[in-house]
Amino acid sequence: QAAIPATLEQAAREAEQLRRQIHYHNHRYYVLDAPEISDAEFDALMRRLIAIEEAYPSLITPDSPTQRVGGAPAEGFDRTLHLTPMLSLANAFSAEDLRAFDNRVRSGLGVDKAEYVVELKIDGLAVNLVYEAGRLVRGATRGDGQYGEDVTANVRTIRSVPLVLPVNDPPALLEVRGEVYMPRREFDRLNEERQAAGEALFANPRNAAAGSLRQLDPRVTAQRALDIFVYATGRREGLNMETHAQTLETLAALGFKVNPHYRVFGSIEEVIDYCYSWNERRVDLPYDIDGLVIKLNSLAGQARLGATAKDPRWAIAFKFPAEQATT
Numbered sequence: 001q002a003a004i005p006a007t008l009e010q011a012a013r014e015a016e017q018l019r020r021q022i023h024y025h026n027h028r029y030y031v032l033d034a035p036e037i038s039d040a041e042f043d044a045l046m047r048r049l050i051a052i053e054e055a056y057p058s059l060i061t062p063d064s065p066t067q068r069v070g071g072a073p074a075e076g077f078d079r080t081l082h083l084t085p086m087l088s089l090a091n092a093f094s095a096e097d098l099r100a101f102d103n104r105v106r107s108g109l110g111v112d113k114a115e116y117v118v119e120l121k122i123d124g125l126a127v128n129l130v131y132e133a134g135r136l137v138r139g140a141t142r143g144d145g146q147y148g149e150d151v152t153a154n155v156r157t158i159r160s161v162p163l164v165l166p167v168n169d170p171p172a173l174l175e176v177r178g179e180v181y182m183p184r185r186e187f188d189r190l191n192e193e194r195q196a197a198g199e200a201l202f203a204n205p206r207n208a209a210a211g212s213l214r215q216l217d218p219r220v221t222a223q224r225a226l227d228i229f230v231y232a233t234g235r236r237e238g239l240n241m242e243t244h245a246q247t248l249e250t251l252a253a254l255g256f257k258v259n260p261h262y263r264v265f266g267s268i269e270e271v272i273d274y275c276y277s278w279n280e281r282r283v284d285l286p287y288d289i290d291g292l293v294i295k296l297n298s299l300a301g302q303a304r305l306g307a308t309a310k311d312p313r314w315a316i317a318f319k320f321p322a323e324q325a326t327t
């Protein structure tokens with residue numbers, strides 16, 4: 001165990017180097033599921049940074065990886081204004097509904113063919129993340145779409161949420177939307193724990209994720225293995241995409257966790273087949289989905305169609321038939 005640096009400058013330099021390494025390896029492990037170093041080596045980096053921060057507390061920053069364990073409990077949640085509103089989605093329940101959506105989109109654009117991106121609809125709760133110069137500065141729940149609850153301290157404990165984007169030239173400002181969810185295995189483990197402690201059980205992973213994220217004590221949130229899939233941008237500076245598929249690729253390249261099951265299709269019939277295929281396939285997923293989200297791929301087309309008071313005209317959610325009530 002090397003000696004702690006003798007001066008603040010040396011300590012600051014080593015802390016910065018360690019943070020960069022830890023953010024990189026955190027991304028490899030929690031976002032890509034492809035670690036390059038062993039857990040022991042990762043823990044050694046973290047222990048060294050903790051030792052330096054203990055010796056030089058002035059070096060501790062909110063986005064230091066050591067802060068993943070959560071800080072002091074909050075009295076309540078501040079209200080925060082999203083940089084751009086978070087819209088909701090209209091629902092489709094059948095192939096006919098999807099064909100009607102496609103007809104509205106193509107007539108609205110005056111085209112006879114439209115390309116769609118289809119993504120899994122993660123059954124968790126939506127969050128809004130704001131990054132300034134590649135650093136996470138805010139995490140909020142959706143709230144009413146305009147204002148949400150500031151849950152930044154809790155979001156920082158989610159290992160797959162980058163505290164600092166692991167890229168050299170991050171955008172100056174980036175607002176990102178995603179779904180925080182609890183993997184089913186963690187849900188089962190948590191409910192076993194609560195059962196043993198005589199506490200009320202969570203009804204489903206979605207409620208467990210919501211309860212874990214809207215915790216006043218971030219140290220409790222840190223003990224829940226929450227995860228995230230990121231799926232859209234809001235306000236963004238310094239990024240130019242033409243399609244939603246490019247947006248997803250850009251978000252992955254910036255260090256975010258993007259669900260791998262998205263597909264681009266050139267016809268609504270292929271969209272319909274893909275949606276129905278997932279009603280059976282979803283049991284094999286380690287997390288819950290309650291449908292799929294279909295979006296017009298062209299961002300220019302999205303802008304031309306715009307949104308109603310609450311829903312985009314260029315997207316729709318396909319919902320699986322509700323679970324047949326188990327008799």
Ligand SMILES: NC(=O)c1cc2c(N)ncc(C(N)=O)c2s1
Nearest residue numbers: 088089119120121122179231293
């Ligand atoms: N309410 C919404 O706008 C959305 C909700 C969700 C969700 N729960 N999961 C995935 C996506 C996605 N991939 O776009 C969306 S979009």
